[in-house]
Each structure stands twice: as C-alpha cells, then as structure tokens.
Amino acid sequence: MTTLAVLTVVLVLLPLGAIFAYLIYKGAGSINWAFLTQTPKPVGEPGGGMANAIVGSMVILGIASLLGVPLGIGAGIYLSEFGRNRYGDIVRFVSDVLNGVPSIVIGIVAYGLVVLRQGHFSALAGGVALAIMMVPTIARTTEQMLLLVPQAIREAAYGLGIPRWRTTLSITLRTATSGVITGVMLAFARVAGETAPLLFTAFGNQYWNWKSDQPTAALSLQIFTYAISPFDEWHRQAWAGALVLIILIVGAVAAVRFAVRHGTLAGA
Amino acid sequence: MGVGITVEHVNAFYGKTQALFDINLVFQANHATALIGPSGCGKSTFIRCLNRMHETIPDARVEGTVRIGDLSVYNGTSATQLRRRVGMVFQKANPFPTMSIYDNVASGLKLNGFRNRKQLDEVVERSLNSAALWDEVKDHLHKKSGASLSGGQQQRLCIARALAVQPEVLLMDEPCSALDPISTGKIEDLIFQLKEQYTIVIVTHNMQQAARVAEFTGFFLLGKMIEFDKTEKVFRKPSDKRTEDYVTGRFG
Numbered sequence: 408m409t410t411l412a413v414l415t416v417v418l419v420l421l422p423l424g425a426i427f428a429y430l431i432y433k434g435a436g437s438i439n440w441a442f443l444t445q446t447p448k449p450v451g452e453p454g455g456g457m458a459n460a461i462v463g464s465m466v467i468l469g470i471a472s473l474l475g476v477p478l479g480i481g482a483g484i485y486l487s488e489f490g491r492n493r494y495g496d497i498v499r500f501v502s503d504v505l506n507g508v509p510s511i512v513i514g515i516v517a518y519g520l521v522v523l524r525q526g527h528f529s530a531l532a533g534g535v536a537l538a539i540m541m542v543p544t545i546a547r548t549t550e551q552m553l554l555l556v557p558q559a560i561r562e563a564a565y566g567l568g569i570p571r572w573r574t575t576l577s578i579t580l581r582t583a584t585s586g587v588i589t590g591v592m593l594a595f596a597r598v599a600g601e602t603a604p605l606l607f608t609a610f611g612n613q614y615w616n617w618k619s620d621q622p623t624a625a626l627s628l629q630i631f632t633y634a635i636s637p638f639d640e641w642h643r644q645a646w647a648g649a650l651v652l653i654i655l656i657v658g659a660v661a662a663v664r665f666a667v668r669h670g671t672l673a674g675a
Numbered sequence: 676m677g678v679g680i681t682v683e684h685v686n687a688f689y690g691k692t693q694a695l696f697d698i699n700l701v702f703q704a705n706h707a708t709a710l711i712g713p714s715g716c717g718k719s720t721f722i723r724c725l726n727r728m729h730e731t732i733p734d735a736r737v738e739g740t741v742r743i744g745d746l747s748v749y750n751g752t753s754a755t756q757l758r759r760r761v762g763m764v765f766q767k768a769n770p771f772p773t774m775s776i777y778d779n780v781a782s783g784l785k786l787n788g789f790r791n792r793k794q795l796d797e798v799v800e801r802s803l804n805s806a807a808l809w810d811e812v813k814d815h816l817h818k819k820s821g822a823s824l825s826g827g828q829q830q831r832l833c834i835a836r837a838l839a840v841q842p843e844v845l846l847m848d849e850p851c852s853a854l855d856p857i858s859t860g861k862i863e864d865l866i867f868q869l870k871e872q873y874t875i876v877i878v879t880h881n882m883q884q885a886a887r888v889a890e891f892t893g894f895f896l897l898g899k900m901i902e903f904d905k906t907e908k909v910f911r912k913p914s915d916k917r918t919e920d921y922v923t924g925r926f927g
Contacts (some may be wrong), residue, residue, distance in 0.1 A: 491733075559769040563833070565731060567757030567783035567840055577786050582773050 430653060434646035442647055447613050447629075453640060457648050459615045463530065463624040464655070466611055468599055470534025470619065476591055480580075482542065483549020488575050499523030500545075506543040513539050514604035522556070522608060530616075530623035533609030537601060541594040548590025552583040588667050592660045599656045602627040626652045677705040678724055678744030678843045680725065685739035687720050687729055687747050694720045696899045698739070702891075707866055707875040709885035709906065712895035713921070718878045719766075721895065723893050725876065726761040727754040759787070762767030762837030762873075766849040769830035770821030770836070776812050779821040779832055783840040805831055806835035827858025834865065838873075845869060847877040851884065863888050882922060886910055894918045 442458050448455030482502070486495055517536035522528055556579050564574040580587065598604075605611075611628040612621070626648050633645035680702035687695035695717045702708050710718040723729040724737050727748065741748035748757055748819075770779050778785070780799045789795065799816070803809040808831040812819070821832055830850060837845060847866075851859040866875055866888045879885050885892050886906055893903040902909060902918045913919045 557769070559767060560771065561766060562728065562731070562765065563769040563771065563836075564786070565728060565754075566726065566758055566763035566765070567786075567836065568755045568757070569783065569786045570755050573786050578771060578782075582771065584773065631750075 425447075427653065428645065430650045434643075434648075434650035437643040438650065442644070443651075446615060450638060450641075455644075457624075457626065457629050457644065457651070458545060459612065460624040460626045460629040460648065461651060461655070463609070463612065463616070464626040464652070465598070466530050466619065467533040467537065467623060467625055470531060470596070471537035471541060471598060472591075472595060473538075474534060475538035475594070475599025476545060478538070479542045479591070479594065480549050480587060482546035483553065483590075484575060486546065486550040486582065487553035488579065499550075502543040502546050502662070505539070506547070508542060509603075510601050510604070511603035514606060514608055517604065517608045525620060527620070528608060528610030528622040529618075529620045530609055531619045533605045533623065533625065534619075536604035536608045537598040540598045540601065540604065544594035544597065545590050548593065549583075549587050552586030552590065553579055554580045555586065588663060592663060596656050599659075600627055600652060602631050604641060613626035626655075676843065677870075679704040679871065680727075680844060680874065680876070681740075681742045685721070685724055685737065685738040685741060687717070687724055687737045688735065689732065690734040694898050695724070698900050698917060700893060700900060700903060702874060704874050705872075706891060707870050707877060707889040708891040708893065709889035710876065710878045710883060710893045710895060711880070711885050711921075714880075715893040717891075717898040718895045719848055720898075722848050724877060725846055726758050726763055726845070728758075728763065729919055730754070759783070759840050759916050760842050761844045762840065762842035764830070764834050764837055764845065764847045764850045765842050767853055768826060768833050770824070770832050772820060772822040774821055775817050776819055776821055776832065777816040778825070780835050783836060787840075799835075802835040802839040803832075805838050805865075805869065806831045807861060808832060808835055825858075827854050827861065830854060830858065830862060831865070834862070838869075843873065845873045845875045847875065848878060849878050852880060859884070882910070883888060884914050894921060896921070 441454050443456060443461070444458050445454070445455065445456040446459045482498065486498060489495070490498060514536050516539065517532050521532035521535050525532070560582055561574055561579060564578045565571070569578070605625050605628050609625050609628065610622040612624040613633065616623050630645045630648045630652070633641040633648065636642070682698055682700040685695060685698040686693060698721060710721065712718050720729060725741060725743070725748070729735050729737055737749065739749070741759070743761060746752055746757065746760065758906060771782060778800055780802050781795050784795060784798060785925060798810060803812065811828060812824070821829065824832060834850075851862055854862070863884065866877065869875060877885075878891065889906050891903065892906040892909040894901045894909060896917055902915045903912060904914070909918060910922050913922060
C-alpha cells in the first residue's frame with residue numbers, strides 16, 4: 408500500500424519536475440541582467456529583455472487579484488453562510504459553469520466590456536479578464552473551507568452577543584483563513600500563466616507602459632509571440648521568459664504562504 | 676449580580692415538530708438550577724430558548740414569554756443585546772481555534788468594539804481567575820492558542836470567555852459531559868463560586884451532579900416539564916411517579 412502511494416506521488420510529481428528541469432536546461436542560460444532590466448530589441452539586434460513584460464504581468468495580475476479576490480471571497484461567504492437555499496444553488500451552478508468557460512471566451516467578454524468602451528487595449532482589460540476567471544475558483548473553495556468550520560464555533564460567537572456579520576468576518580473567515588488562502592493561490596497560479604484571455608485585452612507591448620489604460624506587455628503574451636517567431640534568439644528568450652514566469656508564480660505563492668503562517672501565529 | 680428568569684407558556688418548534696410544550700418556570704437570582712431528563716427530552720432546546728440560540732437553527736421558532744431581569748427576551752430586545760447579558764457554555768468546549776488564550780477571553784468585548792487595552796488586560800485576568808484557569812495559563816496568554824489546552828482547560832477557557840462580557844446569567848449546556856472526573860470536579864467547584872455573582876442554569880445528564888451543584892432541579896420528559904422543586908425534594912421525595920422512576924434509575 409505504502410509503495411503504491413509513493414509510486415503515485417512520484418507519478419504526479421514527475422511531469423512537474425520534468426517541466427521545471429527542461430525549462431532550466433533551456434532557459435537558464437538566457438537569463439541575465441539585461442533580460443531582467445531591458446525592453447525587447449528589434450528583430451536582428453542581439454540582447455534585450457522582457458523587463459516590461461515582467462512588470463506588465465505583475466500589474467495585470469495585481470489588478471486581477473484586486474478585483475477577483477474580494478469578489479470571489481464575498482461570493483464564497485454568501486454561498487456558505489447565507490446561500491443554503493435555491494438562490495444559492497443557482498449561484499453555485501453558474502459559478503461551476505463559469506469555471507468551465509474556455510479562457511479565450513472570457514477574453515472576448517473582457518474585450519466587449521472594457522476594450523470597446525475604452526477604445527483601446529489595456530492592462531485593466533487584461534486584469535478584468537483574469538479576475539473573471541479567478542472568481543469561481545475562489546468562491547467555491549472559500550465556500551468549502553467555511554463549511555468546514557464547525558457550527559459550534561459560530562454558536563460560541565453568537566452566544567457572546569457578537570453580531571452575525573462580525574462573526575462571519577472575524578470568527579468564521581478567520582478560522583478558515585489558511586484554506587481560503589490556498590484557494591486564492593490556486594486561482595492566482597492558474598490565471599498567471601493564461602495567454603488566451605490577454606490576446607485581445609492587454610494585447611502586449613514592446614515598450615515600457617506605466618498606464619493601466621494602455622496596451623501592456625505580459626510574460627505569457629511575450630512567450631507566445633517569441634515562441635512562434637522564426638528567430639533562434641527569440642526562441643531562447645521565450646524559454647527564459649517561461650522560466651521567469653514559473654519562478655514568479657512559485658515565489659508569489661511561497662511568499663503569501665509564509666506571510667499567512669507567520670501572520671496568523673503572531674496575529675493578536 | 677445575577678437576575679431572576681421568568682418563563683411563561685413557552686412552546687418551541689423545529690419546523691412542524693413541537694419540541695417543548697407550555698413550559699412555565701421561575702429561576703431564582705444567584706442560585707443554580709439544574710435541568711435533568713433523558714436524551715431528547717427538550718432540556719437543551721429549552722436552555723437555548725433563554726438566549727435565543729434556538730432560532731439560529733433554520734425553521735426553528737419559539738412562542739411564549741421569557742423575562743430575564745427586566746429584559747423581555749422575545750419582545751423588543753435584539754438577540755445580540757440579550758446574549759451579552761446571558762453567557763453560554765456549550766456541551767463541547769469550543770474555543771476559537773486560531774486565537775490565542777488572551778484573544779479568546781477578550782473576543783466578546785473586542786469584537787463588540789471595545790478597544791481599551793488596559794481594561795481588556797484586567798478583564799482577561801479577572802475572568803481567567805474566576806474560571807480558575809489563570810495560574811495555569813498566565814505565562815503563555817499570547818503565545819498559545821486556545822485549542823492547544825487540554826479538554827478541561829478548554830472548557831474553563833470557554834467559561835472565562837463567557838464571563839468576560841459580564842453577563843447576569845450563565846447558561847451551561849452539559850458543560851462536563853466530555854470531561855474526566857477531575858476536570859468535572861473543578862468545574863463544579865467553579866459553579867459553586869459563580870453562584871454568588873450569576874444566576875446559573877445547568878443542563879446535565881448526571882444526576883449526582885445536579886444534586887451537588889443545584890438548589891433547584893427541573894425534570895423534563897418528552898418536551899414537558901414534569902416537576903420543578905428544590906433539588907432535595909426532587910431526588911428524595913418526588914411528587915410525580917415519572918420523576919421517581921427517572922431519579923431511581925428505573926428508566927432513561
């Protein structure tokens with residue numbers, strides 16, 4: 408039995424390990440100071456980097472998290488604490504369907520919602536597209552995690568005369584914090600690598616852009632553009648970009664986990 | 676100081692099922708009253724009617740009048756206001772698992788907007804002292820979580836948490852049913868001391884416990900209150916045959 412369990416663990420970890428190893432093998436050589444600090448050079452000129460795409464990805468993911476995390480957690484709270492009824496069932500169903508909508512379709516929705524209205528591609532549009540993708544995952548995991556909090560804990564709070572809204576936020580949600588964070592990180596990691604929803608929302612940009620209403624570079628878009636190009640130099644940079652993207656995601660998830668662990672232990 | 680509780684014509688329902696039938700009862704201030712009876716007889720439902728916890732269950736409702744001191748429980752008082760004056764200790768210890776010992780005790784005040792640090796410190800110390808837990812936890816108030824304590828300590832922590840909001844009445848729903856005899860003894864001693872300041876209502880399965888801690892005892896059966904009298908009388912000379920059968924162990 409133990410052997411079997413170990414074997415399945417190895418089987419699960421193998422693809423991840425293989426991807427990571429191959430990325431390092433292909434990409435690590437092209438990561439240097441210039442890659443991390445410069446914008447792309449025109450075709451034919453050697454050097455250049457993806458600094459604008461790295462920052463652009465962070466901006467887009469920041470916008471997506473700012474919009475998607477509160478909405479998703481809010482929906483999860485509703486489903487668990489107030490939505491044990493037919494209306495809640497409808498929200499659950501819609502949320503599950505939304506989770507299955509192809510990401511490129513969500514890109515089109517964000518295009519219609521934001522790009523057409525603004526008149527041009529933007530980081531905001533990209534953020535909105537990714538936020539829509541984050542909401543159902545966060546909502547359903549938050550719901551599950553809150554349902555795991557024993558009713559006795561809520562009753563203890565009610566018994567102290569703590570109002571229901573306060574109980575939900577300061578007792579129930581707080582008790583489930585680590586599980587909720589896991590859901591948020593899952594959603595974050597999932598959308599961080601998305602390319603399709605950004606194609607006609609953030610669009611990409613060869614230059615620096617600091618405005619959230621202008622076309623913005625993103626690592627995944629840059630990797631896509633470079634990988635399908637006919638230039639060897641760009642292929643190498645695409646590998647490097649993929650490696651940087653994975654490191655950023657792993658880094659962000661690890662940082663949040665670390666912060667939560669130490670935050671809740673010391674949390675007064 | 677404790678206040679008396681008057682219960683008149685209370686009926687309680689779960690959906691269409693009636694769980695309590697026309698309960699009338701007076702609890703005296705600064706005394707302990709035990710409610711005994713077989714499982715499912717409605718004594719837990721009844722105690723949860725006193726602080727409106729019954730209505731937190733979907734489809735559950737209550738009819739009748741309950742007065743706690745000058746407060747009319749089901750008429751014009753909000754449930755949160757009421758519960759600040761009526762502390763509750765549950766069957767299974769339920770400290771807030773992510774909070775430190777200190778925060779557990781302070782939670783009732785803190786989460787109702789009370790922020791004065793110095794006064795909070797005093798309340799926490801006084802409450803833990805009243806619950807006979809201070810000496811065991813004073814060195815790691817902030818470092819240890821409430822869930823890291825032993826079962827008996829957790830239950831005393833829950834008592835301290837309930838006392839911290841300075842209630843007038845303390846409701847205890849089988850507070851010792853999950854504890855060993857030593858922890859049970861400690862909590863019974865505690866009830867003896869707490870009577871001086873609070874009116875105590877305790878639901879228990881353990882008849883010796885009722886005899887030890889309570890001046891008055893009510894016997895419940897199938898949602899009705901069969902007998903209510905001085906504890907001694909209920910156990911020695913019950914006036915109802917069903918009470919006699921129960922306390923002598925012939926059924927239940």
